[in-house]
Amino acid sequence: MARPHIEFVHAQNVGWTPRADGAEEKVLNADPLSDEATLIVRYPPGYSAPASSPDHGAEEFFVLDGAIDIDGEKRRAHAYGFLPQGSGLGVRHTAQGAVLLVFRHAAGDPNALDGTAQTITLHTPAMPWDVSTYDPKLIHLRLARKVLRLGPNNSGRTFLLTGMAHGVPAEATTLPAEMHDHAEEMFMLQGAMWAPEGRMGAGAYFYRPPGILHGPHVSEYGFLQIMRSPGANAIVTHWSDVHRPLPINAPYCPVLPHGTPPEWAWKLTPQTAW
Numbered sequence: 151m152a153r154p155h156i157e158f159v160h161a162q163n164v165g166w167t168p169r170a171d172g173a174e175e176k177v178l179n180a181d182p183l184s185d186e187a188t189l190i191v192r193y194p195p196g197y198s199a200p201a202s203s204p205d206h207g208a209e210e211f212f213v214l215d216g217a218i219d220i221d222g223e224k225r226r227a228h229a230y231g232f233l234p235q236g237s238g239l240g241v242r243h244t245a246q247g248a249v250l251l252v253f254r255h256a257a258g259d260p261n262a263l264d265g266t267a268q269t270i271t272l273h274t275p276a277m278p279w280d281v282s283t284y285d286p287k288l289i290h291l292r293l294a295r296k297v298l299r300l301g302p303n304n305s306g307r308t309f310l311l312t313g314m315a316h317g318v319p320a321e322a323t324t325l326p327a328e329m330h331d332h333a334e335e336m337f338m339l340q341g342a343m344w345a346p347e348g349r350m351g352a353g354a355y356f357y358r359p360p361g362i363l364h365g366p367h368v369s370e371y372g373f374l375q376i377m378r379s380p381g382a383n384a385i386v387t388h389w390s391d392v393h394r395p396l397p398i399n400a401p402y403c404p405v406l407p408h409g410t411p412p413e414w415a416w417k418l419t420p421q422t423a424w
């Protein structure tokens with residue numbers, strides 16, 4: 151695992167790259183030593199593709215927009231799926247076009263191979279929110295989650311996380327920073343959350359390797375995000391003695407890998423609703 155720290159980019163600032171199969175993609179973060187990557191794929195109307203080849207890494211996806219038939223089942227916005235490597239799955243067709251967030255696992259990853267990893271098909275809007283457990287130090291965010299996948303051999307969890315509006319502590323002016331022994335990855339679907347690196351609005355993406363001190367996070371108006379914890383099925387947080395100011399109105403100040411195109415660091419002006 152050698153994926154670089156990126157925290158965070160606005161996916162809107164990343165250009166589309168045409169692919170040989172007629173789709174377009176934006177690679178947001180990738181392991182330079184394998185084909186493991188997180189990308190957004192835009193399938194044009196009328197796109198069809200056969201099953202993934204056996205040497206193609208497992209594909210984990212979340213439909214952001216449009217609709218696409220995968221293995222004979224219609225996947226609409228917020229459908230989630232996991233297609234293990236070697237499963238012979240992945241036959242796809244879209245009449246109207248679709249945009250998918252794709253977590254591609256490294257080819258040969260033993261925890262993503264058919265027989266070890268399970269095929270998953272979820273219509274996530276129909277799932278109940280779990281509000282039962284969360285770290286008391288995050289109580290201000292009023293979080294709820296839907297677990298989409300628990301990887302075999304503690305290889306990582308994928309989940310939806312939402313925070314209610316007014317997720318800002320009433321009294322505190324600082325909050326502790328945090329750290330994990332596993333990686334964290336996030337794509338913001340709706341709403342916004344403040345971080346010391348700026349305002350993570352819809353389209354914000356980060357990949358945070360293990361051992362990086364981060365936060366605090368607050369949200370004035372709520373959010374919905376998809377998260378992964380590569381390397382652990384249960385998030386374990388080490389709270390720091392370092393307390394930092396609430397990051398409301400923090401200017402955009404991303405951590406970007408060496409060689410990142412300059413336009414990836416552009417600011418993005420939030421759209422108003424009036």
Ligand SMILES: [Fe+2]
Pocket residue numbers: 328329330334364
């Ligand atoms: Fe964290």
